[in-house]
Amino acid sequence: MRTAALPVSADQPPSTDDVREGLARNAISFPDGIPGFEACRRFVLLTSDALAPLQRIESIEGPPAAFLGIDPRLVLETYRCRLSDTDLRALAADGDATLLWFAIISEVDGVLYANLRAPIVINPQRMIGRQVLPDDGLYPIRHALTTKA
Amino acid sequence: MLVFTRRRQEAIRIGDRIEVRVLRVGRDGVRIGITAPPDVPVHREEIYEEIRQANRAAVAPQVDLSALAERLRQP
Numbered sequence: 001m002r003t004a005a006l007p008v009s010a011d012q013p014p015s016t017d018d019v020r021e022g023l024a025r026n027a028i029s030f031p032d033g034i035p036g037f038e039a040c041r042r043f044v045l046l047t048s049d050a051l052a053p054l055q056r057i058e059s060i061e062g063p064p065a066a067f068l069g070i071d072p073r074l075v076l077e078t079y080r081c082r083l084s085d086t087d088l089r090a091l092a093a094d095g096d097a098t099l100l101w102f103a104i105i106s107e108v109d110g111v112l113y114a115n116l117r118a119p120i121v122i123n124p125q126r127m128i129g130r131q132v133l134p135d136d137g138l139y140p141i142r143h144a145l146t147t148k149a
Numbered sequence: 150m151l152v153f154t155r156r157r158q159e160a161i162r163i164g165d166r167i168e169v170r171v172l173r174v175g176r177d178g179v180r181i182g183i184t185a186p187p188d189v190p191v192h193r194e195e196i197y198e199e200i201r202q203a204n205r206a207a208v209a210p211q212v213d214l215s216a217l218a219e220r221l222r223q224p
Contacts, residue, residue, distance in 0.1 A: 032190060034204055035197055035200045035201040035204055036200075036201040036202070036204035036205040037204060037205075050215055050218065051214060051215075051218050052218060052222065053218070053221050053222065054214060054217070054218050054221070067204075067207055068207075068214065070221065074221060085187060086187040086188075086190070089187050089188070090187075090188065104203070104204065104207045105207065105214075106203060106206050106207035108206070112214075112217055115200075115203055115207065117200070118200045118203070131200070131204075133190075133192055133196060133197065133200055135192070135193070135196070137196075141199060141200070141203045142203070145217060146217060
């Protein structure tokens with residue numbers, strides 16, 4: 001399921017040309033950008049053994065932006081989020097599409113949090129992504145993953 | 150800013166695709182209905198702003214994530 005959208009390894013830096021070609025081929029388009037980074041319309045997913053199951057979501061267009069994300073179901077087993085028709089349409093996803101979900105990870109005063117409220121959702125079949133903002137958000141923007149050291 | 154006075158059930162049209170209608174006027178708030186095409190995102194401002202700030206704060210956390218990754222790999 002994941003391999004479709006896990007194109008570039010972050011472990012071994014390949015040559016610049018390889019990177020450029022690889023990035024272009026594996027770019028995921030975010031037609032609406034991401035709130036706060038509206039100018040970034042193309043991102044890639046980067047994976048590495050050291051960071052798994054975390055993944056990097058990195059902008060390859062516009063201002064530099066890199067997020068760390070994790071499947072929200074690895075954070076909360078019971079995680080459920082209903083996508084609106086608007087979201088499904090934007091992702092060009094029909095009912096059967098397998099979507100990739102990422103809760104963005106942030107750090108405040110040494111504590112790591114996952115944003116379960118507004119996950120990034122990617123349709124790997126169409127290479128389209130979007131941050132969804134459910135109005136009836138049941139989950140917090142900051143769900144603690146660690147405790148203060 | 151363009152400013153209108155609208156009464157209950159009166160609306161404003163923005164272009165030919167968006168309608169903003171006043172549904173109810175109360176003491177503390179106004180209930181508004183928005184009709185917009187699916188490709189036009191509509192959000193409460195404070196929610197959008199909150200997500201925006203969370204995103205900006207999230208960019209490349211400067212902490213060691215290997216411990217967290219290690220823990221998450223445990224079943």
